[in-house]
Amino acid sequence: MSCQFNFSAGPSVLPKEVLLQAQSELINWNATGMSVMEMSHRGKHYLSIYDETEENLRKLFCIPKNYKVLFLQGGAITQNFMVPMNLLNQKSASYIVSGYWSKRTFNDAQVFGNIKLGATSEAEHFLKAPDPKGWVTSETDAYVHFCMNETIHGVEYFEIPKNIAPTLVCDMSSNILSRPLDIDKFGVIYAGAQKNIGPAGVTLVIVRDDLLDFSDKKTPTTFNWKIQSDNKSMINTPTTYSIYMAGLVFKWLLDQGGLQEIEKKNKKKASILYEYIDSTTFYYNNVDINNRSRMNIPFRILNDELTMKFVAEAEAEGLYQLKGHRLVGGLRASIYNAMPIEGVEALITFMEKFKNNNS
Numbered sequence: 016m017s018c019q020f021n022f023s024a025g026p027s028v029l030p031k032e033v034l035l036q037a038q039s040e041l042i043n044w045n046a047t048g049m050s051v052m053e054m055s056h057r058g059k060h061y062l063s064i065y066d067e068t069e070e071n072l073r074k075l076f077c078i079p080k081n082y083k084v085l086f087l088q089g090g091a092i093t094q095n096f097m098v099p100m101n102l103l104n105q106k107s108a109s110y111i112v113s114g115y116w117s118k119r120t121f122n123d124a125q126v127f128g129n130i131k132l133g134a135t136s137e138a139e140h141f142l143k144a145p146d147p148k149g150w151v152t153s154e155t156d157a158y159v160h161f162c163m164n165e166t167i168h169g170v171e172y173f174e175i176p177k178n179i180a181p182t183l184v185c186d187m188s189s190n191i192l193s194r195p196l197d198i199d200k201f202g203v204i205y206a207g208a209q210k211n212i213g214p215a216g217v218t219l220v221i222v223r224d225d226l227l228d229f230s231d232k233k234t235p236t237t238f239n240w241k242i243q244s245d246n247k248s249m250i251n252t253p254t255t256y257s258i259y260m261a262g263l264v265f266k267w268l269l270d271q272g273g274l275q276e277i278e279k280k281n282k283k284k285a286s287i288l289y290e291y292i293d294s295t296t297f298y299y300n301n302v303d304i305n306n307r308s309r310m311n312i313p314f315r316i317l318n319d320e321l322t323m324k325f326v327a328e329a330e331a332e333g334l335y336q337l338k339g340h341r342l343v344g345g346l347r348a349s350i351y352n353a354m355p356i357e358g359v360e361a362l363i364t365f366m367e368k369f370k371n372n373n374s
């Protein structure tokens with residue numbers, strides 16, 4: 016059977032409507048006789064795509080005027096280096112570790128100087144995120160870095176941390192655009208595209224404009240937020256096609272009714288899956304109830320030996336990429352914006368059948 020629903024953590028499912036539109040425009044965009052892939056990034060056709068993409072994102076995410084939107088390269092991981100290069104300014108910074116990705120960010124930043132651990136939930140096996148009330152930061156920190164949604168551990172923050180002195184810098188790679196947020200509570204938000212934005216290749220950075228003045232002099236031009244911002248993210252050739260695809264996704268989200276509507280759907284999808292898991296003793300998820308991710312739902316079978324059988328039989332029914340991350344094992348359903356509720360319902364139906372056949 017072919018894939019009906021794709022639960023991959025990333026690169027992940029895209030809205031069918033978006034793929035169909037891209038297909039219809041693939042070799043001839045808007046009667047130009049050219050594919051978007053073949054256009055000069057400085058030509059009027061491509062610039063119109065780029066500007067509309069940024070405008071739609073601003074509208075969708077209610078991005079205030081004093082924030083710059085950058086479409087960069089290197090993935091979210093490259094921001095592990097770009098954040099300190101652009102922001103540390105010979106000061107200190109605090110890092111919150113709530114799972115695999117934020118731990119990697121903390122480790123990657125070490126070479127830049129005074130990088131402090133502000134809180135970690137590693138001793139609790141990353142089954143919860145450190146409560147912001149217990150974050151240890153300093154007023155003299157250039158920033159505090161945290162990850163809003165840990166894609167592997169399935170641990171998410173639902174409230175923006177309050178009363179934190181340093182500027183908030185946030186990795187939102189796997190939950191960006193899953194709900195409305197007050198952008199002005201953050202200094203910097205960044206996200207790799209391949210989870211909730213579009214195809215891999217482009218990295219979104221949203222940065223408050225007063226934070227653009229602190230880059231280290233040795234920062235290469237392509238890594239320098241200010242230089243990229245002054246050049247429409249085109250100090251070199253941007254990932255033109257990925258940006259175009261992201262633009263189609265932003266339009267699709269607006270057509271869905273924007274982030275308020277998307278949030279409602281995401282809440283519903285996650286709650287039916289968690290409720291089902293909790294209703295059985297066959298499956299379990301141990302993440303703290305306050306931090307259970309709406310995007311990435313890791314779960315296990317009490318009899319771990321059934322895991323690979325589950326993955327194979329699910330795939331035979333068209334439910335793809337349910338294997339957990341290799342570091343933690345088990346199973347994981349990633350149910351990003353583009354996953355319809357029918358996909359989650361099909362998964363639950365399969366899980367029930369698998370349970371009955373194996374218990």
Ligand SMILES: *Cc1c(COP(=O)(O)O)cnc(C)c1O
Binds near residue numbers: 025165
């Ligand atoms: C996937 C992911 C990353 C890594 O992204 P790349 O684009 O592969 O560099 C970083 N942080 C989080 C939260 C992620 O989900």
